[in-house]
Structure formats: C-alpha cells, structure tokens
Amino acid sequence: MNNALHRDPFVVRTPSTTWRAILLCVLASMGSATWAGQPLKLCYVDDRSGVAADTGIQSFNGFQIAVSEVNDAGGINGQKVEVVAYDGKTDPELTATFASRCAEDDGALAIIGGNPAAPAAAMIPIASEYEIPYLMLSAGTDNLTDMPAPFHFRVGPRNSQDAAAIAELVAKQGFKRVALINNSLPFGTDSAHAAEAALKASGITVVIQQTYDINATDLSPQIGRLRSANPDVVIVFPYAADGARVLRTLQQQGMSVPRVVARSALLSTLRDLAGDASDGVLIPNTVDMQRADVKQFFDSYGARFGEAQPTMYPVLGYDAAKMVLKALAEPDVQKALAQDELADARVAIRDALVRNGNYQGLQGRAGATYQFSAERHHGPPDQNWFVFVAVTDKGKHLVAADLSTFKPGS
Amino acid sequence: MKNANTVRSMLGGPALILLIGALVPLLLTSGFHLRLVSIICIYTILCTGFNLLYGYAGQISMGQQGFFALGAYGFTLLMATAGWSFSAALPAALVICAVVALLIGIPLLRLRSHYLAMATLCFGLVFAGVASRWIEFTGGTAGMMVPSLKFAGHIVSRTELYYALLLLMVLVLLLQNFIVSTHMGRALMSLRGDETAAQSLGVNVTAWKLRIFVLSAVLAGLAGIASALVSRQVNPSFSEFPILVSILTIAVVGGLGTRYGALLGACVVVIAPQGLTAFGESETVIYGVCLLLFLMFMPHGLSGLFPTLFRRLRRKAVAPAIGAAQAGEAKP
Numbered sequence: 001m002n003n004a005l006h007r008d009p010f011v012v013r014t015p016s017t018t019w020r021a022i023l024l025c026v027l028a029s030m031g032s033a034t035w036a037g038q039p040l041k042l043c044y045v046d047d048r049s050g051v052a053a054d055t056g057i058q059s060f061n062g063f064q065i066a067v068s069e070v071n072d073a074g075g076i077n078g079q080k081v082e083v084v085a086y087d088g089k090t091d092p093e094l095t096a097t098f099a100s101r102c103a104e105d106d107g108a109l110a111i112i113g114g115n116p117a118a119p120a121a122a123m124i125p126i127a128s129e130y131e132i133p134y135l136m137l138s139a140g141t142d143n144l145t146d147m148p149a150p151f152h153f154r155v156g157p158r159n160s161q162d163a164a165a166i167a168e169l170v171a172k173q174g175f176k177r178v179a180l181i182n183n184s185l186p187f188g189t190d191s192a193h194a195a196e197a198a199l200k201a202s203g204i205t206v207v208i209q210q211t212y213d214i215n216a217t218d219l220s221p222q223i224g225r226l227r228s229a230n231p232d233v234v235i236v237f238p239y240a241a242d243g244a245r246v247l248r249t250l251q252q253q254g255m256s257v258p259r260v261v262a263r264s265a266l267l268s269t270l271r272d273l274a275g276d277a278s279d280g281v282l283i284p285n286t287v288d289m290q291r292a293d294v295k296q297f298f299d300s301y302g303a304r305f306g307e308a309q310p311t312m313y314p315v316l317g318y319d320a321a322k323m324v325l326k327a328l329a330e331p332d333v334q335k336a337l338a339q340d341e342l343a344d345a346r347v348a349i350r351d352a353l354v355r356n357g358n359y360q361g362l363q364g365r366a367g368a369t370y371q372f373s374a375e376r377h378h379g380p381p382d383q384n385w386f387v388f389v390a391v392t393d394k395g396k397h398l399v400a401a402d403l404s405t406f407k408p409g410s
Numbered sequence: 411m412k413n414a415n416t417v418r419s420m421l422g423g424p425a426l427i428l429l430i431g432a433l434v435p436l437l438l439t440s441g442f443h444l445r446l447v448s449i450i451c452i453y454t455i456l457c458t459g460f461n462l463l464y465g466y467a468g469q470i471s472m473g474q475q476g477f478f479a480l481g482a483y484g485f486t487l488l489m490a491t492a493g494w495s496f497s498a499a500l501p502a503a504l505v506i507c508a509v510v511a512l513l514i515g516i517p518l519l520r521l522r523s524h525y526l527a528m529a530t531l532c533f534g535l536v537f538a539g540v541a542s543r544w545i546e547f548t549g550g551t552a553g554m555m556v557p558s559l560k561f562a563g564h565i566v567s568r569t570e571l572y573y574a575l576l577l578l579m580v581l582v583l584l585l586q587n588f589i590v591s592t593h594m595g596r597a598l599m600s601l602r603g604d605e606t607a608a609q610s611l612g613v614n615v616t617a618w619k620l621r622i623f624v625l626s627a628v629l630a631g632l633a634g635i636a637s638a639l640v641s642r643q644v645n646p647s648f649s650e651f652p653i654l655v656s657i658l659t660i661a662v663v664g665g666l667g668t669r670y671g672a673l674l675g676a677c678v679v680v681i682a683p684q685g686l687t688a689f690g691e692s693e694t695v696i697y698g699v700c701l702l703l704f705l706m707f708m709p710h711g712l713s714g715l716f717p718t719l720f721r722r723l724r725r726k727a728v729a730p731a732i733g734a735a736q737a738g739e740a741k742p
Binding site (some may be wrong): 048082087089090091092093096100101104116119121124125129130141143144146147186189192 | 441443445446449488511539542543545549550551552553555556637641642643645646647650652653656664682684687691693694
C-alpha cells in the first residue's frame, strides 16, 4: 500500500546521516540547510507499522498526494518539496526522537503526523523546544491543545466533538432512551462522559452505561444488562477489536436496535472483525462524499494507492499538508528561506497557519472551514463538521447514512 | 594485589566511560544526537537497576516501567504543581519510589519466578491506568509539561543536562560495580543460585531481596526523572509496554549479570532504530531478526561477546609462541 515511499523521487531519506548516527562519529558536518535552490523539506512522523498503522499509512498517503500536486505543478516558487518520513511505531519516545531529528538534522520546515494520542503528545514539547510547526492529525484527547504550545496545531476533531455530534444526531432523530457502552481506556471513558453530558443537555435519558475492559473476550454480561434496560439506541465508544466484539455480542443476543459507533469503526479492522454484525451501524466522520472535491480526492487516492473507504484519515494528511504548503508560499516564509533563516521561516509558517486559519479543506461539510487563530490551535469547529456514514456489505463499505430510516424502532 | 585489582575493575570502566562521554558533545553539532546519547544514559540507569535485580539477584520484575513513571510523575507534580524546587523535588520523588517499592515489595517478594513477574507487571498496569484516568491530577493521556531546569536564573541547556546525566550514569555504574565486587554482590548472586542454600549460609534472603528491589525501583525512578527532563513532558506512556520492551531488549542485547551490558544494550536499542530507517518498511522485520539472532548466537549479549573475542585473540597470540617454544625445546 505504501510502496510509493520507494517509488516517488521526492521521498528521500538520508542514509549517510543515518549511518553516521549508528557509528556515533563524524557528526560534525551537519550544518544548517541552505534553502536557495534546495528542496523544501517537510517531515511526516507517525505510526505506520504499530497498532495504529492503518491511520498512519492512510494519512501519509493523503499527505503524499498533496505534495505530489504541488511538485507536479512546478513546486513552490520553483522549489520542489521533499518529504522525510519516519515510522514511530506507536512508541512515544521513538516518535519524539524522530521529531527532534526532523527539527535538527533534517532541517524540516514543519512536522506532520500524530494519529495515536500518546506519540502525538510526545511531539508537542519537541515542537515547542525547536519552534517548529507541528500539525497533529487525529489524536483526539481533549486536552492535548489546552497546554500552551504556540507551534502545535490540531487538524482532527477532539473526542468530545465526536461525542457531541453523536448526541446531536440521536436527539435530532427522536431517540429517547440511550444506552452507552465503552471500553475502559481514556478514549472510551472520556467519550462516554462527554456523550452523557451532551445527551443530558438535550433532555435525553441515558438508561444505562456500561464499561468493559478492552481485553475482555466475553461481553455477554454487559450486553445482557444493556438489553434489560430496553434502550431505543446503543452508542459504542470502543477501539477496533473490542468494538467488533461488542457488535457481534449485540447481534448474538438479538439486539437489533439502531447502533452508533465512534470513529474507531472507520478503521477497516473493526468492520472486518465484526463482519455482518457491523452492517447498519452509523459512524461519525468528517468527510462528506457529497462534495465534488472530496470525491475527486478519493478517486486520486484510489488510483494511486488502491481503493479506500471515505474516512477522515487520508483527508487529515492531505489537509495538513495543504495548509503547510499554502503557508510555504507566503512572502514572509519565502523571504526567510531566501535568507537561509530556518528558524525565521518556521516562525513565519506558524504565523501564516494562524493567518490562514479559516482554511477550507476537505474535512467538514460544504462551506465549513478550519478555525485556527492565535488563541485557538484546534482547527475543527463544533458545527457543520461531522457527516454520518453507514456500514454496508458485511462491513466492507461505508456509504452516506440514510437518516430517514435511523429512527426509534427501526 | 587483589584489592588493587578489585578497585581497578570497579573504577576503570566508569572512568573510561566518563572520559569518552565527556568528549561526545565535542563531536556532535546536532541536538538530536545529543538527545540520543542522553537517552542512552537514561536507559543505562534504568537497566542497571534491572540488571542488579534480575541479572545478579535473579528476581524478575516486570514493573520497572511503573517506577520509571512514578519517579517522573512524582518529580513533575512536586515541581510544576506543588512549586517545589529541583533540589527538593528530586530526592522527594526518589523517596516516594523507595517507599512504594518497600510497600509492594514486602508482600510481593514472597513470590518467585513468573509469579513475581506477574505481580510486578500488575503494578505497572495499575500505574498506567491511574495516570491515564486521573485526569485532574495527572493530565490524563496528554500528560504534563515539565518546566525547564533553572539554577540562579540560568536555564540548563541540553549539553549541560547531558553532562549531568553522564555523571549520574557513571555514578550508578560505580555503585553497581561496588555492589557486585563486595560481599553484597556475592549475597545477591547466591539468591540467584538457590535461595535455600543462600539462607543456610547465613544470607538474610528476605532483607536482600527487599533491598535490591528498592534500589532498582529508585534507579528506575531516577531514570524516569531524567527522561521527563529530556522529553520536557511526562505522560502515561512512561509506564506502558514500550518502556518494558526496551528494558527487556537491552537485557537481551547487552547481556544480563554483566557490568556494562546495560550500557551496550542501551546504545544498540537507541541507535539501531535510527539507523534502520534507511531500510524503509523492512526496518521492523530486520530489527526483529537481529534480536532473534542475538538470542540464538549471543545468549549472553554483547557483554558476552567481547570476553569471548578477547579469549580467542589471546589464544591465537599465545599459540604460535608456545609452538615456537616447543620447537626450540625439540632442537638437539
């Protein structure tokens, strides 16, 4: 899926530097990059072989499409964009080390990446220390953008935004008796608490809330209690494998009420494991396939990397890259680059990201824009951002949800 | 003569490491490389504690990452939240590690082998759970930022921090060498051999197990504090499996029950992933295969390799001399 890394001429690593690192000798020759006539370097650091590899690979593919578009059009003021990519393997320490390598040795202008929360969080201090713009992707932990980190931006939605969107949908569709079930990890518990609060604010009763251990193989007790509470909709906040177990157990116990599963169901792993038990499930997504530009993007994606379901992950990589590439073309950035001032260029990119904060990307519904500002480094707005997709064909495909059939008793 | 040899073996290695370590920043111009060598120092401190506990005393703990995180969180909370000074927060965090190790060590160290491993693993898991979910106190998954160190208005630079870590690492290695060179080391090794036999020889098994468990926990906490200062952040991943995997990998690669296995293993574990990026998607497979080869052909790790090579070279050097001498004797 990711063979393009070796195929594309612009994806270059620096093995000589690498081996110098291995030997820990002859390290003094790494001076600051001279930018005039040199490629503009962007770093991509994410998990591409660990537990969150699906998200990292898809985002990286989207990122490469954006860079290819610019390079195919002649680059930025004649300068090609070069991608330096590292696989952090869900290891926060390794990810942070790669981020510092991007900032120091590679002389990158910005770092993009960060789907799983812990490695994504580990790169924030690096971005602050080296003053290099860091665009974090789908890591959804709410308070990741609460800390003062002027070079850190979040492109994906927060967990609480997913939860609020689900609560809004449930209220709008007329459901009155909601059951919540979540795993015991922070993603599950945080999202369930946020959904419960949002549902209560809408006057909807949460008839039961169950928490299970992510490694629990038998979820019959929790599902049995859910069934006894007689809800008219079930909302699930799982990770991939445990989410499949929840859906299969719901099916085995004959619970055919409408189900909504958090963004983890966008990952094919969950749907593949759940099979037909996942059919009909609704998932909050930030990709609206009704938009022509989004459809065109996924066509390009399919042509280059093979078919992909319309999820937020490729789009996050693409949007993040587009925002940085737009910033690179700004006069302030170009001026700093012309003067070989890497630090000034990074500051100018940060400022340009803020200045272009209302960027319209491929995430969100038609007309929705990011909302970055000097005070707000979390991009997705609370309104007009989420689109619900439904699972079909034994978990294989995601299609636009038909909300007319998503009603109590359906 | 014997005492002189003991002192030389205790001090020689650490002195050489200090000398080489002091020169390293002069060869580096990149903060990234300085970060790598700082992490090597941190892992060496962490794994020296594990080496004393498991390599010498034979007590396996799978909860060292819990103490690593406990030290880091304790230090950060005392400094950033409670407003303590560095000089107060550092020893206080280490005392917290020691007390917690003592409290859980008293019941746990009655267990042996995999039972002890499982029980200590639970400590690591419990700590990771608490760190993730007690959001108001620990910052949850996002963790907490660690402020830069300041002394009299001067912000400690990365290079200064590295020198401090180097010094700490050398002191920890000296402590390890001192322990294994004295009756303490023999007592620990007797535990590894046979606890009943050790007790019959007058070794207070319970006391020694507890002492070494507390010491390894304090060293893990010290490494955690150092890691928090280098990363400028502490989060629940400090107590999660990647740290434990690193500890075990260092033990395999460097060699357990050896004086410098922790340092050699840390060098490989920290530097190899950086070098392997040149292999793209194959890097994980290559790393795994290399570890497998280490296990198959170098069961004593790199530390075991050097003495073997040395002995072979010496044998080769000595063999012709003996041959020549024998030939000389054979002449009429």
